[in-house]
Amino acid sequence: MASNGVKCHGKAVDLLKNAFSVAVRSVTPSTLLRNKVRLIDGHLAVAGRNFPLSKPCYIVGFGKAVLGMAQELESVLGDSLERALITVPKGIFLNYPEIRGNLLKTICIEGAKDNIPDEDAVRGAIQIRDLVDGLEENDLLIVLISGGGSALLPLPKPPITLPEKQDIIRSLSRKGADIQELNTVRKQLSVLKGGGLAEIAYPCTVVSLILSDVVGDPLDIIASGPTTLYSDDPSRAIRILNKYDLYKSLPISIKSVLESSPATSHTNQNITDNGQYKHVHNIIIGTNKIATEAAKDYVNENNFQCAIISHQVQQDVEELSKFYAKLAKSLIEGSVDDVEALLGTVPFKLEKTGVDDLVHFDFSKKMMLIFAGEPTVVVKGKGIGGRNQQLALGFSLELNQFHCRKNIWFLSGGTDGIDGPTDAAGAIGFAGLAQQSLEHGIDAEQYLVNNDSYRFFSQYAEGLYLLKTGHTGTNVMDVHLLLIDPEN
Ligand SMILES: Nc1ncnc2c1ncn2[C@@H]1O[C@H](COP(=O)(O)OP(=O)(O)O)[C@@H](O)[C@H]1O
Ligand SMILES: O=C(O)[C@H](O)COP(=O)(O)O
Structure with a gap:
């Protein structure tokens, strides 16, 4: 009693x-990666695919599960890792204090308190963008992606401000929008979502390791698809905002971004016949x-x-x-x-x-x-x-x-x-x-x-x-x- x-x-x-x-324990990210990623004779082997490592590679990551993934990869890669930068939820080290001390090459930025994008998460997103922007054709970039990544990789498209972005996410979520709807809107408002990160990484090879937090595991929705080609009908986001009666009262900055067609710099040479980036390999490492x-x-x-x-x-x-x-x-x-x-x-x-x-x-x-x-x-x-x-x-x-x-x-x-x-x-x-x-x-x-x-x-x-x-x-x-x- x-x-x-x-x-x-x-x-x-x-x-x-x-x-x-x-x-919960069965989907511990380090364990999931341990079973899937190996370093073999100068190649990174991931779930049966091989990626040559002619020089040390880079890691970026964002989401609730990427801390454990980064920790595991650091130990698998050893000297084959040049640098890693991840954004993780504020407060995560309360449960994992030992990991921070064990990480040697990984910088962690904590952000997105209560799962809402904030200044710290924006700072992390900018650093991730800058790291990725500096990579070249013979570089290998590993991108660690998990749920929570949407809030931890915020870079509003100008002239949208962070408070405006926070408001729209809060409102949609409290009105009962599901994650597909929420992230369809986010893809259009963010520089790095909806394939934005993959565009900036081009032409370096990108291997994304993804833990799915979305029903049906759609790559373009998980963490708002930063390494998946944007292929939405651009009017969809506006339809969603109208459905929840939010469009009319949106600030002019958001309306102007939604009403201009999404800027994509990809060229046909960069895309396969079935609409995938040639330089990107999206690999799901675990599901519910x-x-x-x-x-x-x-x-x-x-x-x-x-x-x-x-x-x-x-x-x-x-x-x-x-x-x-x-x-x-x-x-x-x-x-x-x-x-x-x-x-x-x-x-x-x-x-x-x-x-x-x-x-x-x-x-x-x-x-x-x-x-x-x-x-x-x-x-x-x-x-x-x-x-x-x-x-x-x-x-x-x-x-x-x-x-x-x-x-x-x-x-x-x-x-x-x-x-x-x-x-x-x-x-x-x-x-x-x-x-x-x-x-x-x-x-x-x-x-x-x-x-x-x-x-x-x-x-x-x-x-x-x-x-x-x-x-x-x-x-x-x-x-x-x-x-x-x-x-x-
Ligand atoms: N007071 C509340 N009571 C019930 N649900 C709430 C309340 N406040 C927020 N929510 C719901 O919580 C969800 C967001 O919670 P969160 O745990 O951050 O979700 P996720 O981790 O999937 O992003 C939204 O569905 C929102 O409607
Ligand atoms: O945990 C979360 O915050 C939700 O699952 C949504 O995450 P995502 O938009 O990054 O996939």
């Missing part, structure tokens, strides 16, 4: 927190599938039935809360027909093998369903929270309406360890949470409506159901774990 008398669900909470940790598989193995070892249902969850959190609550209710009631019918309604892609496994489960025994992806939140309140905490709370309130009061738990966590502008990665909701919190004088509904999920979970049961990891040093979107235990 927690000291304030709130019933605590020790075993379920531990299992969920452990499964989440296992998932690694994380879900690791969690599943862990859950199976703990004698739970387990199925991975989707890697592509992308939906508004309010709708998603309802879906997960209905799914939980059907599972605990053992209604396979309802489960199948519900899964038939979702707007995101399902994993066929996982769904097949699920419909053959013994519904009278304990089970866990794994989902991954990146939902969105329309923030209307003035509270503090993030989409994972909002989802865990919303789910619990939805379950309450069905009078489901036991044996169902749900973890929603961001694998980067930071959910919105909070110090939590996410939270655990459960059947009975809404009722129990009310008995302790905390009205969960009010917190949900005010987008104040962080304050709710911080207060309730002394924060037991908050997921706190700090910066994890990686990022493969969010993980949702639905645990049902009909046996107890």
Whole structure:
């Protein structure tokens, strides 16, 4: 029992927190690179491709996962590395103090507090641009890219100012734009995004090592595609801004950039017939599938039935809360027909093998369903929270309406360890949470409506159901774990 008398669900909470940790650990960037990058006879071998190293190479990087990647590459490359420069989230060294001292040739610039581009990130972006600009045809540039890179490589196209850029990102995000929409706009407003970095690097050879944080792993969207040829219809960004009713009130500087066609200096000699840069090799080194598989193995070892249902969850959190609550209710009631019918309604892609496994489960025994992806939140309140905490709370309130009061738990966590502008990665909701919190004088509904999920979970049961990891040093979107235990 927690000291304030709130019933605590020790075993379920531990299992969920452990499964989440296992998932996050499986996508530790240094481990992912260790398996993929080798130095062999003057060549850099990456995932079966060879790049000659006639002289020491260069690294630049930006994102939540590039610190570990840079550390690993420094040790693989040794004297074959000339210089490395990366931008990393502010506060990441609190969790990894030892790495800073171990890096010999890598300069780290911390920026983008709360995932919003800032002066420090701009300073880093300028230094990265200048380093890359100085490279020549026989140089090799390794670009480390991961989610969070968009905020950590900001260089607004003139005359756009940094505060204007910050405003548009905040507004789009709080109005519920998804990452594809957000980064489509960013590509058009930034010098280095949408292929800008690759253009500046030309003609040197560029090898980009990318950890995917976007549903479906689209290279042009992850960190806003700095080394991927820009091929959007230029009016798309304006359509997105109109969709969220933001275009009319934009400053003239942003409108002027959006209304002029995007400046591209690439020539046909530089581009393959299928629209790729000839001098660039974009290589994905990891995705959320690694994380879900690791969690599943862990859950199976703990004698739970387990199925991975989707890697592509992308939906508004309010709708998603309802879906997960209905799914939980059907599972605990053992209604396979309802489960199948519900899964038939979702707007995101399902994993066929996982769904097949699920419909053959013994519904009278304990089970866990794994989902991954990146939902969105329309923030209307003035509270503090993030989409994972909002989802865990919303789910619990939805379950309450069905009078489901036991044996169902749900973890929603961001694998980067930071959910919105909070110090939590996410939270655990459960059947009975809404009722129990009310008995302790905390009205969960009010917190949900005010987008104040962080304050709710911080207060309730002394924060037991908050997921706190700090910066994890990686990022493969969010993980949702639905645990049902009909046996107890
Ligand atoms: N108070 C809040 N409650 C719920 N969600 C919020 C709140 N404030 C911001 N968000 C959401 O948090 C998301 C941004 O969080 P963040 O963890 O930085 O995402 P990511 O790491 O994917 O960029 C946006 O979807 C935004 O709508
Ligand atoms: O972690 C993040 O900030 C999001 O996943 C978006 O990152 P990106 O725009 O750099 O891909």
